[in-house]
Amino acid sequence: MYIGLDLGTSSLKGILTDRQGNLIASASREYPVEYPHPGWSQQDPAHWVRAMEEVLGELRSKADKIDALSVAGQMHGLVALDGEGRVIRPCILWNDGRTAPQVAELNETVTKEGIAKYTGNAAFAGFTAPKVMWLRENEPESYARIRKIMLPKDYLVYVLTGRYSAEYSDGAGTLLMDVEHRCWSEEMCRAAGVDMSWLPELRESWETVGTALPQWGLGSCLVAAGAGDNAGAAVGTGAVNGGDCTVSLGTSGTVFISTDKFAQAGDGSALHSFCHAEGRWHYLGCILSAASANKWWLEDILGTKDYDGAVKGAEPGRTGVFFLPYLMGERSPHNDTSARGAFIGMTPATTRQEMSLAVLEGVTFALRDCLEVARGLGVRLDSVTLCGGGARSRLWRRLCADIFRTRVRVPLVEQGPGYGAAILAMVTAGEYPTVEAACAAICRSELVAEPDEAMAARYDALYARFRQLYPALKGIMSVD
DSSP: EEEEEEESSSSEEEEEEOOOOOEEEEEEEOOOOOOTTTOEEEEEEHHHHHHHHHHHHHHHOOSOOOOEEEEOOOOSOOOETTTTTBEEEEEEETTOOTTTHHHHHHHHIIOOOHHHHSSSSSOOSSSSSHHHHHOOOHHHHHHHOOOOEOOOOHHHHHHHHOOEEEEEEHTTTTTTOOOOOOOOOHHHHHHHHHOOOGGGOOTTTTTTEEEGGGGGOOOOOOEEEOOEEEHHHHHHHTTOSOOOOEEEEEESSSEEEEEOOOOOTTTEEEEEEEEOSSSSSEEEEESSSSSHHHHIIIIIIIIOOTGGGGGGOTTTTOOOOOEEBBBBBBBBTTTTTOOEEEEEEOOOOHHHHHHHHHHHHHHHHHHHHHHHHHHHTTTOOOOOEESSGGGGGGGHHHHHHHHTTTTOOOOOOOOOHHHHHHHHHHHHHSSSSHHHHHHHHOOOHHHHHHHOOHHHHHHHHHHHHHHHHHHHHGOOOOOO
């Protein structure tokens, strides 16, 4: 029996599977996010630990013995620990935009070319390195206490095993790692004010960190190094071979394309070049608001949870309304923390159903921005596999097929990053020799949508108009 944990932004989910990947049980716990200032987001790691205690308590009651577990989790967050292993301050999250000045400082002192040389990527406000710089400049007392810095899921591995660890897929998103050579970058650590002793040893995602501590009641359960949530989700959908593409419609939206060799994504400003969880690399495009934009519009603004009914009667591709989903700023491809959401094109005849459909279309257009960058790099996509909560929507699947102009598949078992984590646990326990072998034996998907030529052509024209909106509005967007 194997456990996969998914440390998300709003909840921790856990699944229990057997060696064939069959789902035996699941559990989840929610926790809050703090927004102390517009564009900022942070979280108390104690909430994660409490949620993990309750989720593991439920899951271990369903099996006589847990052989191994692994954690996939939200990337880029800064968990700062003191010399006693205690959390110093709330974790600054992946979608926090407070570090724009620090990114500008890195681009000036290290230069964009130097950053690309040392890391294979561009500097983004959500990455970990500028968060350390922000702490040094704005909370010097907290910075002075740092003895370890960890990513969110690595902190849970530490709590589980008592051992500090990191792994390549998550480490690649810190801006402290030489992604091509899979090691920490001394140059970037020096530029960001990070003592190399603060960084845990890097491992492959399937490698064993240790055995769960006795207080967890898991017996001799092995704990694997785990993966960043996007790499974990890709493993869970079987996207481990070159050219495989997964699109996640979760809190954020991601385009994940596995590559056999390291290749920097152009100038690095639009797509990230990160390590995969199975020894390869991948391109990653990330938009900060995807299903969360839809949830915000329907639940917070319209006050409804009737997701299907909210778009009833609206005609795809004919609403006349555009939506820019930049509620938390944007990463790919704009790299702009000041970007903001907008509705454009309303008339007195515009209905709430049409605006609701425009939200889905706008998020999908933003994801196509990332796919177009990949296509410009020579990537050819036969199909994309959708995952995340939004992938359960038949309408959204249809929109993805038409707007992306590609076939759309969904996994037969869709449990997000936690499923990939469970597969990594199987490999660390020796159930399968490699991640690829495990995915070949376990992961299955089905074709659910193909592009309709007439609708695809209509959306091509609408997408061309969508691409004009951000440049036109950029000058009046602000974080004030």
